[in-house]
Amino acid sequence: MSLLTVEKVTSGYGDMEVLHEVSIAVDSQEIVTIIGPNGAGKSTLMKTIFGLLKPKSGRISFSDHEISALSADRIVRLGMAYVPQVENVFPSLTVRENLEMGAFIRSDDFSGRIREMYDLFPILGRRGRQQVGKMSGGERQMVAMARALMLNPQLILLDEPSAALAPNLAEVIFERIEAINDTGVAILIVEQNARQSLSLSDRGYVLASGRNRFTDTGENLLANEEIGQLYLGG
Amino acid sequence: MTTLAHIPQLLVYGIISGSIISLGGIGVSLTYSILGFSNFAHGDFMALGAYIALGLFTLFTGLGITNAPFGPLSFGFGFVLAFILAIALTAIAVILIDRLLFRRLRRSGPVILMMSSIGVALGLRNILQFFWSPQPHYYSQAIQPAVSLGVLNIRIKPDELFIIALAVVLVIVVHAFMRYTKMGKAMRAMADNATLAQVTGINTDRVIIWTWVIGAGLAATAGILAGIENKFITPELGWQMLLSIFAGVVLGGIGNPYGAILGGMVIGISEEVSTAFISTGYKPAVAFVIMIIMLLVKPTGLLGRKD
Amino acid sequence: MEHLVGILNYIVFFAITAGTYSILSLGLNIQWGNTGLFNIGIAGFYALGAYTSALLCGLPPSAWEGRTFGGFQLPFIVGLLGAAIVSGVVAMLVGAPTLRLRTDYLAIATIGIAETIRLILTNESWLTNGVWGFQQIPSPLYKTIHAATSAYLKGHPNLPVWLHDLISKSYDWFYLVLVLVVLFILYLIMERLVRSPWGRVIRAIREDEDATSMLGKNTFSFKMQALVLGAMIMGIGGSMYAHYARFISPVSFKPLYGTFIVWVMLILGGSGNNKGAILGGFTVWGIWAGTDFLTKYLPFTSTQSASLRVILIAVLLEVILLWRQQGLLPPKKHLFSQK
Numbered sequence: 001m002s003l004l005t006v007e008k009v010t011s012g013y014g015d016m017e018v019l020h021e022v023s024i025a026v027d028s029q030e031i032v033t034i035i036g037p038n039g040a041g042k043s044t045l046m047k048t049i050f051g052l053l054k055p056k057s058g059r060i061s062f063s064d065h066e067i068s069a070l071s072a073d074r075i076v077r078l079g080m081a082y083v084p085q086v087e088n089v090f091p092s093l094t095v096r097e098n099l100e101m102g103a104f105i106r107s108d109d110f111s112g113r114i115r116e117m118y119d120l121f122p123i124l125g126r127r128g129r130q131q132v133g134k135m136s137g138g139e140r141q142m143v144a145m146a147r148a149l150m151l152n153p154q155l156i157l158l159d160e161p162s163a164a165l166a167p168n169l170a171e172v173i174f175e176r177i178e179a180i181n182d183t184g185v186a187i188l189i190v191e192q193n194a195r196q197s198l199s200l201s202d203r204g205y206v207l208a209s210g211r212n213r214f215t216d217t218g219e220n221l222l223a224n225e226e227i228g229q230l231y232l233g234g
Numbered sequence: 235m236t237t238l239a240h241i242p243q244l245l246v247y248g249i250i251s252g253s254i255i256s257l258g259g260i261g262v263s264l265t266y267s268i269l270g271f272s273n274f275a276h277g278d279f280m281a282l283g284a285y286i287a288l289g290l291f292t293l294f295t296g297l298g299i300t301n302a303p304f305g306p307l308s309f310g311f312g313f314v315l316a317f318i319l320a321i322a323l324t325a326i327a328v329i330l331i332d333r334l335l336f337r338r339l340r341r342s343g344p345v346i347l348m349m350s351s352i353g354v355a356l357g358l359r360n361i362l363q364f365f366w367s368p369q370p371h372y373y374s375q376a377i378q379p380a381v382s383l384g385v386l387n388i389r390i391k392p393d394e395l396f397i398i399a400l401a402v403v404l405v406i407v408v409h410a411f412m413r414y415t416k417m418g419k420a421m422r423a424m425a426d427n428a429t430l431a432q433v434t435g436i437n438t439d440r441v442i443i444w445t446w447v448i449g450a451g452l453a454a455t456a457g458i459l460a461g462i463e464n465k466f467i468t469p470e471l472g473w474q475m476l477l478s479i480f481a482g483v484v485l486g487g488i489g490n491p492y493g494a495i496l497g498g499m500v501i502g503i504s505e506e507v508s509t510a511f512i513s514t515g516y517k518p519a520v521a522f523v524i525m526i527i528m529l530l531v532k533p534t535g536l537l538g539r540k541d
Numbered sequence: 542m543e544h545l546v547g548i549l550n551y552i553v554f555f556a557i558t559a560g561t562y563s564i565l566s567l568g569l570n571i572q573w574g575n576t577g578l579f580n581i582g583i584a585g586f587y588a589l590g591a592y593t594s595a596l597l598c599g600l601p602p603s604a605w606e607g608r609t610f611g612g613f614q615l616p617f618i619v620g621l622l623g624a625a626i627v628s629g630v631v632a633m634l635v636g637a638p639t640l641r642l643r644t645d646y647l648a649i650a651t652i653g654i655a656e657t658i659r660l661i662l663t664n665e666s667w668l669t670n671g672v673w674g675f676q677q678i679p680s681p682l683y684k685t686i687h688a689a690t691s692a693y694l695k696g697h698p699n700l701p702v703w704l705h706d707l708i709s710k711s712y713d714w715f716y717l718v719l720v721l722v723v724l725f726i727l728y729l730i731m732e733r734l735v736r737s738p739w740g741r742v743i744r745a746i747r748e749d750e751d752a753t754s755m756l757g758k759n760t761f762s763f764k765m766q767a768l769v770l771g772a773m774i775m776g777i778g779g780s781m782y783a784h785y786a787r788f789i790s791p792v793s794f795k796p797l798y799g800t801f802i803v804w805v806m807l808i809l810g811g812s813g814n815n816k817g818a819i820l821g822g823f824t825v826w827g828i829w830a831g832t833d834f835l836t837k838y839l840p841f842t843s844t845q846s847a848s849l850r851v852i853l854i855a856v857l858l859e860v861i862l863l864w865r866q867q868g869l870l871p872p873k874k875h876l877f878s879q880k
Contacts, residue, residue: 073436073438076434084429089430090426090431091426092426098423104436335863342862342866344644344645346862348648349804352858353801353855353858356801356851357851360848364848368844477653477656484646518660519657519661522653525650529638529642533638533641533646
């Protein structure tokens, strides 16, 4: 039984269907990447998994719970976290306050977890009292990831974590993603420019026009010539 | 020359009325930033608070609860008790209105909420009018002498000093709440990004309830203070201040509670000082003109951030 | 029979008022129903139209009046056009600083302008006669029709009482026709407009302003046109009111009557549908008038009854918002409804 199972999910906005019977699965402690061209429905899939969009049909289950009908705030409590692609931090709050918000539902002392996050992202530790709105794109991405990790989730969804980042910064982010995975957290990444992401993934899915196209291990997808040409920019 | 000599005194009046406008403005600002709509019923929440206090105070007087004045102030224990309970009851009433109407309309978007708030405004005002008539009611008929401050011929009543002091204390308390408590931080987080707040696991419904508690509590306070300052209350009390409150909120930067405080103070002072030069009847128009000028010069307001 | 005539005369009076409100509702429909502009200062534009028309067509100030200006005794049609122009110009002044911003700003600014207009009407006695208001505003063709009616009644002294009563109200019948003609002409113009390419653009703005501006449309200018046009229609409504009521004062234009009830009319009738705007005008005015009869039988004072009626209208608004936002006649489906 996988940690996350998405079975034949159809979803979209209003009357418009973006996903057509998409199925994916993520096992515990795995890194899985979903790649696909712009408009393939990757972000829609993320939002549907996380309860921000209601699936029109299909089933989503997470660690033995059916979550298709749950709202985002309930899903968080089950041990899943989500980092949206944009607007993923609270800009008027400080770094530390952003992390505190990540732990909103915890009533215990979570200062230890904050220290762990500062160890994982040392730059945040040095800027705990800075307003996040005044930080760079890469730093904001770190704040967003640390915020999502505050509840010790089993699975974290990352929507294009390296988008709009300079290549060297993207490298840092992916290296941190691996570090997070090493602590036992499963990771589901959506990426457009996905070579880097696939190379550290256990498995990958190719999504196009809202449908499943290919599924294979990360390595095999990278090695596949057709996919390379069609989806990885040659 | 006589007009100019009056200005220090008008400044003091401006600070008093600015204190009341600011307290009203904080609530408007919080509702705008956290719930995402302009609440046109806020003035009527103020009137509701003022009338609940009146009702309780009348009841307490009937029960023989003492209202022996505290020192130089015009009121005592009975009134203060009514004051505090009115704040709580207003907050409860507003939360009920939210559950009954606003919560169900949240999915329909800000404009529908704004429209609903206009219905609430007229409904509330006429409920007050139904029970208490449109005629003025008095907390106290006693005349309180103003005392001289000994500088620039400024005179002020002890009650007015109380109004300013209470406003300052409440602003500090709200500031501390927003800055240091978990719920206050969650309110700021939700004002930043409501969807992200939900995704993060913040209990947004509880944040909304707290927003109404603070907004409605301060509204009731402002309404009662307006009653103390004017010496009487009418069901239109809040509506008559609403334009000044909105002008203050826009002036300071809509959605920023600190802006609402600053803006409310500027509007209050401008309105009072303007009476040295133009007819008193134009006070609300002064607020309106200042607001329009701000919108032309810098729509984000004095302390506003980009939208 | 006399009783029936009494009812008939009341219905005429009712229809004149309902027709005038329907004009306002049509004006709001172009602003809100089609373009999505949140104008809650209808009372202001309505008052502006009424006062402009009174200033242009009314009598010169008399010795005991506070005003010292105006009263040019111009023809009714000049008053009507003047009312439209003045309301339109003021709408432009309100729109300029606010139409580029979120719709809340327009809402706040329109409430502000309505209040400011009311203050000016109350305080500038030289222009408006202050709280005493304008009196004896001439009604169009009143002398002609009145003279003809009197002559006819004099020539036929033996008419039954009911017929006499009916004929003596001939001016009201005339005014009803006038209101309905103005309403119908405005309706035809609005229908043509919303079906034109211009109408498609303003509806697209309502659906999704950002997308529309990305299509290369200057949304600010289109919104301004819709705001001004709607305000002009409201000004015409004010003029129609002034020439029938013949007396106007600042109290006639409190926010409730001029603004809130028009909103309920449009929302109940169906925002975005011109027929709905008119249907809503007559329906809500019917409810409003009907409750006047009802509350007379309740053991309350007249001010309490008045409050009760407003509470009822407020409840009606909330009920529509909760359960039937599209109103009685929903707008027709059109191309841009997909987001």
